[in-house]
Amino acid sequence: MSGVQLSRVTKDFGPVRVIHGVDLQVDQGEFCVFVGPSGCGKSTLLRMIAGLEETSAGEIRIEAQDVTHADPADRGVAMVFQTYALYPHMTVAQNMGFGLKMNGHPKAQIAAKVAEAARILKLDPLLDRKPANLSGGQRQRVAIGRAIVRGPKVFLFDEPLSNLDAELRVEMRAEIARLHRELGATMIYVTHDQVEAMTMADKIVVLRAGRIEQVGSPMRLYDDPDNRFVAGFIGSPAMNFVAGRVQGGQVVTGAFDATLPATSPALTEGRAVEIGLRPDALTLTADGPFRVELAENLGGTTFAHLRAPSGEKLIVQTGQRLDPAGGGSVGLTFDPAHAFYFDAQTGQRLR
Template sequence: MAEVRLSGVNKFYGGAQALHSVSLDIADGEFAVFVGPSGCGKSTLLRSIAGLEEISGGTVHIGDRDVTRIAPSDRDVAMVFQSYALYPHMTVRENMDFGMKVNNFPPDDRKRRIAEAARILQLEPYLDRKPGQLSGGQRQRVAIGRAIVKEPKVFLFDEPLSNLDAKLRVQMRVELEALHRDLKATMIYVTHDQVEAMTMADKIVVLNAGKIEQVGPPMELYNRPATEFVAGFIGAPAMNFLGVQVQGGQAMVEGVALGAAPDSSVKLGIRPEHVALRPAGQGQLQATVTICETLGGDAYLYVRLAGGETLVVRAEGDTALDHGAVVGLDFPPARLHHFAADGRTLASGGVPR
């Protein structure tokens, strides 16, 4: 396997710039996930690594090779796409064999690779079936198997689970994590689903408008987001944000001091699970329940403050509050995040940056 290094990668489509001087190191054997909203450049960056997009500037290294101007077929990478892209008239075995056959791999080597991939992906009972006879999850495993038989240095995944239903997505996430553990391969995975990013990644790369906002382990991004954008994107439900005024070193919301704040703070953030629910008349602020969503183990309360700002509060699953009920809210200072006017994080969890 191999590390991937990007230096100053730019990509223009005519006068529009899709990637802005992206520099990034992905270690050998690491599972890196590119995440961000639609149009942020994550798929363009992945395709640039694969060689399917010709970059406008910068360099791409895989291992010790500069592959910037090398053809995709010579980069020693394998890509799994959102669509399965299987040949419908071929069996599973023939789909996995096709690329090797075209490239004149020895027959015995082809058989060995197909057998190993089928074993890893539990496809042995389906080798003689055609794609139309398989479920969506099985077809996706065949697409992954077609990548495995190449024995590449780097695996690239472009939103491979987006066509699956919710249950299959969870199952395939687990299978991909196990695959990474078994192969010890360098994997780069693109998704717009931050839950996939949090559960699968060794390293998350958050992209926004063609630029990297933050890179790091999942819980580092969750607990210490570098920007308001990262704080709002990572986590489900999203972080709550409230406008603040700083008086005497205290963050003031609706005339109530919620804790120490940097002088330049203009916005306060707190995650739904960190807001403490209190009975009406107690707590730092009072709020009115607008919606109560019960999800079994958890309940999510959508509440409105007197000034009109709304928050989401995570509560115990058996919490049942009607529309219009009044509750109290506490904001533990150690759980507060503060942001400057330009979106930079000033403090996370009570710790200045």
């Protein structure tokens, strides 16, 4: 399928390799999100696709055309950065159409493209304003509009919402998702916020230390992570992990007064494992050995921070309202079918 294809792509800064042989296919019209912790290489990979960073080895194709060493202007991409980079002395309309003007497009064509982008982004009433008279969300929409008027093959977003407050981030997430549905364009979006990734993406690429850990739909990564890193990174609050060991055909752990069935052939006798449990898979009961250290009451949902007798910490998502200061003891129950098992040394999923 056309779109964006990376084949064994690497990036070196001197003797240091920061991107390690990445293979990836982003299909035409797909919304793909690169996610991972700071320093994992997601922005570097995006800049390589844009042509802003030289590719050390491998191949990059956009709509089947080899652009590995092509100039950024010849790749058919438009990039939206974390900073808006608007010209303060220009109006919204002038900012949006400036790139086309510099490339010699006729005034009538520029005006038509700016008007269409303004319609899509609901910027019509703001076209004569200057950036100083706009809110942060409006400035970001202008930056996106500047990309739309170019009619690129691929839109690239580098953490575009990180400068906005929480309410505006939610609003702009919806705007960008709506924009993707309306344009049907290929979009690649970089963020460190896994909530953005889960709510916007068709496909998520989880990166760590310049390598792809797993690729899949948001719910595939949530329900079926390949390793402990992905399991702990995808989901908010994060998955709980407790130490365990396979003994006598059962998985035992000091965190719970219970054993779990060793349902997988990979759970061999004596193997040290980590048991993963999602906060929403745990249920509080009235009495038990878990000490409540903190309760985050969010209205309809509460996140209860617990300490197990073994000293391990757990977070439980519940509909109960608890004392925010904590205190008291509770019990926990869960369906063993909702437990995930990971090798204690490698972190790989044991299926």
